Amino acid sequence: EADIYQTPRYLVIGTGKKITLECSQTMGHDKMYWYQQDPGMELHLIHYSYGVNSTEKGDLSSESTVSRIRTEHFPLTLESARPSHTSQYLCASSAAGPSGTYEQYFGPGTRLTVT
Amino acid sequence: SQKIEQNSEALNIQEGKTATLTCNYTNYSPAYLQWYRQDPGRGPVFLLLIRENEKEKRKERLKVTFDTTLKQSLFHITASQPADSATYLCALDTGGGADGLTFGKGTHLIIQP
Numbered sequence: 001e002a003d004i005y006q007t008p009r010y011l012v013i014g015t016g017k018k019i020t021l022e023c024s025q026t027m028g029h030d031k032m033y034w035y036q037q038d039p040g041m042e043l044h045l046i047h048y049s050y051g052v053n054s055t056e057k058g059d060l061s062s063e064s065t066v067s068r069i070r071t072e073h074f075p076l077t078l079e080s081a082r083p084s085h086t087s088q089y090l091c092a093s094s095a096a097g098p099s100g101t102y103e104q105y106f107g108p109g110t111r112l113t114v115t
Numbered sequence: 116s117q118k119i120e121q122n123s124e125a126l127n128i129q130e131g132k133t134a135t136l137t138c139n140y141t142n143y144s145p146a147y148l149q150w151y152r153q154d155p156g157r158g159p160v161f162l163l164l165i166r167e168n169e170k171e172k173r174k175e176r177l178k179v180t181f182d183t184t185l186k187q188s189l190f191h192i193t194a195s196q197p198a199d200s201a202t203y204l205c206a207l208d209t210g211g212g213a214d215g216l217t218f219g220k221g222t223h224l225i226i227q228p
Binding site for chain 1: 160204
């Protein structure tokens with residue numbers, strides 16, 4: 001079982017509210033990622049980080065922002081939630097393995113519903 | 116951009132048989148390909164990784180093959196059990212692996228007792 005945690009697990013919130021989804025890992029991994037997944041669909045990379053003070057946008061355009069002030073913490077923020085933001089958000093981390101590959105370790109996800 | 120195709124229909128297999136799942140991709144061949152298992156309401160769990168210069172990789176009852184000519188990977192579960200029922204995701208590196216992965220939609224596998 002991977003040591004990566006996400007809170008809250010479920011969130012129902014009204015339109016226009018600011019929300020922060022928390023993600024923490026205790027494995028000391030440099031690389032962290034946020035993916036978005038709708039039911040029955042593939043995961044889409046929305047943000048990633050190489051390490052402290054590094055943030056990059058992923059393949060899927062997102063109105064969310066991220067920060068990486070500490071190695072273990074990679075929160076995702078939506079300034080003004082909209083119903084189109086309703087989805088499952090998955091956080092992951094990785095580090096280079098012995099052969100230079102990057103298997104990813106995922107948290108349990110946050111299911112966000114914006115009403 | 117890279118596109119990944121996995122069997123969109125659920126795959127029903129009788130317990131004890133071998134389940135074979137397919138992953139096809141377009142465009143460039145990735146440096147390596149990964150397989151994950153995802154249970155309902157949970158995050159994916161890493162299973163196996165195979166490099167472009169490897170034909171086959173095994174781990175217990177799992178076997179992965181990688182054919183860069185066909186742009187295809189096959190994922191096999193031998194002696195399947197009901198506990199193997201889940202969605203299995205194929206993922207490719209987007210460049211170096213550290214930049215994140217491109218995932219397929221997954222194949223929902225059902226092992227019937």
